[in-house]
Amino acid sequence: MFIYLNMNMRNLSLFGLGLSLALLTLSACKDQSSNNEAGESSAIVKDTLLQSKPAGNGKAYQMKILSTPDIIQSGKQVVFSFTPQIVGKETEPVPLETDRGYEMHLIMVSSDLSWFDHRHPGLSDLGTYQQAYTFSKGGVYDLFAEFKPMGSTDTVQMKSFPVNGNSDRPVTYSESKLTSTAGPFEVTLAPVEGIKFESGKMQSISAAITKAGVPVDAKTLGDYLGGKGHMVIIGVKDKDFLHVHPSVENGNLVFHTSFSNPGIYRVWLQIQTENIIHTSDFVMRVDEGSETSMGKDEDDMHTDQH
Numbered sequence: 001m002f003i004y005l006n007m008n009m010r011n012l013s014l015f016g017l018g019l020s021l022a023l024l025t026l027s028a029c030k031d032q033s034s035n036n037e038a039g040e041s042s043a044i045v046k047d048t049l050l051q052s053k054p055a056g057n058g059k060a061y062q063m064k065i066l067s068t069p070d071i072i073q074s075g076k077q078v079v080f081s082f083t084p085q086i087v088g089k090e091t092e093p094v095p096l097e098t099d100r101g102y103e104m105h106l107i108m109v110s111s112d113l114s115w116f117d118h119r120h121p122g123l124s125d126l127g128t129y130q131q132a133y134t135f136s137k138g139g140v141y142d143l144f145a146e147f148k149p150m151g152s153t154d155t156v157q158m159k160s161f162p163v164n165g166n167s168d169r170p171v172t173y174s175e176s177k178l179t180s181t182a183g184p185f186e187v188t189l190a191p192v193e194g195i196k197f198e199s200g201k202m203q204s205i206s207a208a209i210t211k212a213g214v215p216v217d218a219k220t221l222g223d224y225l226g227g228k229g230h231m232v233i234i235g236v237k238d239k240d241f242l243h244v245h246p247s248v249e250n251g252n253l254v255f256h257t258s259f260s261n262p263g264i265y266r267v268w269l270q271i272q273t274e275n276i277i278h279t280s281d282f283v284m285r286v287d288e289g290s291e292t293s294m295g296k297d298e299d300d301m302h303t304d305q306h
Contacts, residue, residue: 062155063085065143067161074165077133078132081129096148096150100245104129104145105243107144109234115141137163137168141161142159143160144156158239176285178190180281182278182280186209190206192206192254199287204254209252218246224271229271231245231270244257
């Protein structure tokens with residue numbers, strides 16, 4: 001009798017344990033389903049120092065990037081804070097040089113590079129640079145913070161942030177698109193030398209601008225960031241980052257830069273007319289090129305490229 005009751009109690013306990021586990025599993029699945037429906041974005045946060053060469057004063061730098069709140073929701077404001085630091089001496093203050101009118105340039109893109117924005121964080125009373133922003137869509141976003149410490153060279157820090165909320169389907173880029181519109185303007189990119197863009201050597205990228213089919217002399221554009229515009233180039237695969245400023249040659253904007261790797265790149269060109277900034281976007285294929293020494297050419301073009 002005792003044995004029979006003990007076995008029944010044991011079976012009942014096992015049944016209860018199994019039922020509890022099933023309910024927990026069902027609850028977890030329900031919670032996960034609710035999070036997905038709400039558009040919760042889950043991603044590994046990347047924090048990468050893209051460019052930091054000890055030069056001038058011999059120090060290496062980085063940018064500490066934080067968000068308030070920690071969990072970012074689309075449609076609600078987030079404040080990003082940026083603290084420039086000396087690597088290994090993070091508590092020492094780091095004054096920044098003014099570069100083309102600003103101490104900091106912030107490039108923000110969606111992880112698939114279908115979305116782009118460009119801002120200039122301001123120095124706060126706390127000694128950090130801050131930028132308030134509201135993302136309209138959920139997803140993962142990459143922030144490129146570009147700055148130049150006093151006595152040093154340009155440094156770029158990239159950090160990714162997940163944003164909760166409904167997101168668009170990711171866009172995949174595989175084919176070149178070298179003509180784009182920006183407001184009333186049509187812009188066409190082309191290599192100045194040769195018939196294609198190649199890695200491993202200095203490249204000159206021409207941007208020809210027309211309005212209603214009539215060529216626009218780039219000299220007539222408004223001044224923006226100390227020149228007649230600027231170009232941001234980011235690699236689709238490895239997020240290689242280039243920020244280039246143009247010269248004006250034969251009525252066109254010409255950007256001098258070099259690509260370390262072949263592949264597909266997203267390109268954004270911003271110009272200004274009548275105090276309105278016009279942004280055109282492109283897709284550029286860069287073929288594998290023969291490696292050449294870029295020493296002298298790179299030094300000559302340093303003032304045009306970040």
